[in-house]
Amino acid sequence: MAKVVLKLGDDISTDIIYPGRYMATVLPTETPQYAFADHAEFNARLKKGEIPPGSVIVAGKNFGCGSSREQAASCLKGPDLVVVAKHFARIFLQNSINLGLRTVICPEIEADEGDELEITADKVINKTKGKSFDIVPLPKARQAIIDAGGLIPYTRQRVLAGKK
Amino acid sequence: MGMTMVEKILARATGQAAVKAGDVVEPKVDLAMSHENAALVLNQFLEIYKDTGLEARVWDPSKIAIIFDHRVPAESSKTATNQKKVREFVAKQGITKFHDIRGDEGGICHQILPENGYVRPGCVVVGTDSHTTSHGALGAFAFGIGATEMASVWALGSVLNVEVPGTIKVVATGKFPKHVLPKDLILYLIGKISAEGANFKVIEFHGEAIRKMDTSGRLTICNMSVEAGATSGIVPPDAETLRYLKEVAGVRETVAVFGPDPDAVYDQVVEIDVSSLEPQIACPHTVDNVKPVSAVAGTPIQQIVIGSCTNGRLDDIEVAAKILKGKKVARGVRMLIFPASGRIFREAMAKGYLTTLMEAGALVANSGCGPCLGVHQGALGDGEVALSTTNRNFKGRMGNPNSEVYLCSPAVAAASALTGVITDPRRER
Numbered sequence: 001m002a003k004v005v006l007k008l009g010d011d012i013s014t015d016i017i018y019p020g021r022y023m024a025t026v027l028p029t030e031t032p033q034y035a036f037a038d039h040a041e042f043n044a045r046l047k048k049g050e051i052p053p054g055s056v057i058v059a060g061k062n063f064g065c066g067s068s069r070e071q072a073a074s075c076l077k078g079p080d081l082v083v084v085a086k087h088f089a090r091i092f093l094q095n096s097i098n099l100g101l102r103t104v105i106c107p108e109i110e111a112d113e114g115d116e117l118e119i120t121a122d123k124v125i126n127k128t129k130g131k132s133f134d135i136v137p138l139p140k141a142r143q144a145i146i147d148a149g150g151l152i153p154y155t156r157q158r159v160l161a162g163k164k
Numbered sequence: 165m166g167m168t169m170v171e172k173i174l175a176r177a178t179g180q181a182a183v184k185a186g187d188v189v190e191p192k193v194d195l196a197m198s199h200e201n202a203a204l205v206l207n208q209f210l211e212i213y214k215d216t217g218l219e220a221r222v223w224d225p226s227k228i229a230i231i232f233d234h235r236v237p238a239e240s241s242k243t244a245t246n247q248k249k250v251r252e253f254v255a256k257q258g259i260t261k262f263h264d265i266r267g268d269e270g271g272i273c274h275q276i277l278p279e280n281g282y283v284r285p286g287c288v289v290v291g292t293d294s295h296t297t298s299h300g301a302l303g304a305f306a307f308g309i310g311a312t313e314m315a316s317v318w319a320l321g322s323v324l325n326v327e328v329p330g331t332i333k334v335v336a337t338g339k340f341p342k343h344v345l346p347k348d349l350i351l352y353l354i355g356k357i358s359a360e361g362a363n364f365k366v367i368e369f370h371g372e373a374i375r376k377m378d379t380s381g382r383l384t385i386c387n388m389s390v391e392a393g394a395t396s397g398i399v400p401p402d403a404e405t406l407r408y409l410k411e412v413a414g415v416r417e418t419v420a421v422f423g424p425d426p427d428a429v430y431d432q433v434v435e436i437d438v439s440s441l442e443p444q445i446a447c448p449h450t451v452d453n454v455k456p457v458s459a460v461a462g463t464p465i466q467q468i469v470i471g472s473c474t475n476g477r478l479d480d481i482e483v484a485a486k487i488l489k490g491k492k493v494a495r496g497v498r499m500l501i502f503p504a505s506g507r508i509f510r511e512a513m514a515k516g517y518l519t520t521l522m523e524a525g526a527l528v529a530n531s532g533c534g535p536c537l538g539v540h541q542g543a544l545g546d547g548e549v550a551l552s553t554t555n556r557n558f559k560g561r562m563g564n565p566n567s568e569v570y571l572c573s574p575a576v577a578a579a580s581a582l583t584g585v586i587t588d589p590r591r592e593r
């Protein structure tokens with residue numbers, strides 16, 4: 001079970017997730033402090049450690065549109081959040097898979113802040129609302145990267161295989 | 165079955181006779197571009213080799229381009245230190261296409277690549293910047309990736325697990341009316357198909373209006389294709405592409421070109437007659453919130469920006485200089501000009517455009533991404549409104565979540581500078 005800690009609308013850009021003015025900060029260990037920096041209340045709770053790992057952000061369509069900045073994925077991966085969205089913009093989804101940020105494509109999702117969700121292999125069950133919603137699988141092409149635990153270990157395997 | 169541009173390019177890049185949308189391929193990369201975020205790429209690159217006992221060497225130092233543009237000259241010690249680390253890495257690895265903070269060869273990455281002839285028709289180009297879509301203007305398949313994905317490209321020389329995208333064909337017919345520009349076409353298209361209308365797809369541009377458009381205009385429309393969610397925009401190369409490569413980019417060798425097959429299969433066809441197009445404005449806070457200029461004319465503005473990888477080229481600055489010649493920027497409006505490269509800056513200077521603009525009251529800053537993404541110069545105050553030729557108007561984009569950004573062509577920006585309110589350039593005398 002995981003609680004919805006932030007509910008957002010459609011077209012949430014990477015400028016909202018990780019404002020451009022913090023882009024000089026690049027390391028995944030340092031980016032979480034600026035996650036949703038302009039949502040002062042949420043950012044403060046995150047920094048105080050009040051949001052437990054596995055908590056869920058629920059969003060509408062086209063989550064992560066805009067810039068290719070990887071900080072937008074690493075800042076959510078650090079505190080181990082899960083993003084459930086109606087669908088994602090291409091580069092953000094790719095960055096999330098590469099870094100191991102959990103993303104769930106759920107086109108019909110209905111959930112509000114405070115709702116308790118159970119995420120299974122093919123469904124998001126909203127325990128609070130007593131409803132369940134189908135998950136669209138992540139792109140098949142990406143499964144090998146997910147299985148390897150991210151793009152760095154996957155590429156490492158490939159580099160090592162190539163040198164044999 | 166015929167192939168689209170991107171299918172043809174990916175077939176060539178994977179050594180296959182044919183590929184089709186949905187296939188999973190690992191194309192070889194012809195050019196891998198990064199800017200300041202090369203600092204993160206190199207961190208992830210070294211991570212790949214950690215504990216492998218192997219020396220971390222990039223696959224081909226002649227195919228990597230690194231251009232400092234986002235925060236130049238450095239706005240903080242943190243940026244300066246990142247730039248220093250990248251410089252050291254470039255020297256160690258022997259990376260040749262490196263453009264440091266210089267007036268002779270520096271500039272915005274999406275201008276530096278084409279003007280130096282680094283991008284050729286049919287190439288696969290990846291960049292750690294979403295506006296890498298720009299380079300489709302020269303008939304390349306060019307798309308944005310994240311820093312970790314780039315680290316993987318630096319190691320292997322190919323992009324892993326790429327799904328061949330489907331293609332939307334856009335046919336732009338007719339002739340642009342006076343003061344209606346390529347920027348108006350792409351804003352109109354984004355408004356029509358929405359910010360996610362081309363997500364995971366390529367937009368292929370056809371029609372008389374594209375054939376007659378110069379490469380600068382094609383860079384503008386391919387640049388902003390990503391604002392409709394597109395993986396890339398692409399213009400099938402033609403005589404204009406060859407002219408640009410020869411005359412502007414100084415490419416001496418023969419360049420082979422190919423177009424899509426006549427029986428290529430498209431997901432969707434969109435037709436637009438540009439001869440009936442009005443100047444367009446993308447209103448806050450999404451790029452697909454597009455209205456004709458007449459719907460928002462009269463809106464007061466405090467800052468005007470002409471520049472960026474979208475509209476900071478010589479023809480854009482020329483449009484502004486012609487409208488502002490002998491006139492004055494309205495009091496209470498700050499007009500900022502950021503030429504897209506050092507070369508464009510010098511050309512605009514030689515032609516007298518910068519003098520004209522400065523005499524009118526505009527401020528000319530060095531080439532760079534500057535205010536477009538609110539990382540360096542030109543931040544907005546609380547409650548202020550900007551009108552900009554850049555590419556994004558997301559909340560907080562210009563450095564302040566309590567401000568608004570409208571996007572437009574250089575003609576609208578210049579006409580509005582005279583009045584201090586959003587103004588239709590067709591009404592200027």
